[in-house]
Amino acid sequence: MLLVTLLKILAIGLTVGAAGHLFVARHQQVPWWSTALFGIGAAFLGTVVASALGVPDDHPFHGVRVALQAVCAVLGVALAILLSRRGGRARPGGLRGRPGRRAGRAPR
Template sequence: MEISGLFTALVIGTTIGLLGRLVLPGRQHIGVLWTLVVGTAAALVGSLVASALGVADTRGIDWLECLVQVALAALGVAALDRALAGSARRRTR
């Protein structure tokens, strides 16, 4: 992978992660690094899911693929936030 590909993956992953956080109500207690990780994973898995559903190759912007990626990012952020909140509660007891 070239530097430009890595940079592009980080930008897209951050964007997808932030959009995933925006669609969730309330405040999430995860940092920017976790948002980047969840967003990048959601972008990759979302592309695979969109390809499997046959909606990844359209003319122009692939809005359905973006929707799948953001939905997966929202699920990932919610799951990670819940897991981190649960581990914080166990440590304080």
């Protein structure tokens, strides 16, 4: 049963992560691995929430459990997209530039 649960988590997380990347994140420069990891992690969180709520795991495809995993995965992918928007802005100095220099300016 544990193997089936892990496979469901992977399948749901990767599917939602790929869909989020194809439909939204691709246009906002979000890496595919970010949406996949957040989707898988959030689907795992959905499994934990379903277990805490007492949803039975007696059938491999229990509708409520799968729905909770999918909803959490969608929220996780949305979080990945929001976090990548914030982290994508150029900062003075940046990771490659020297401290104190502004990006885009020519040295005097």
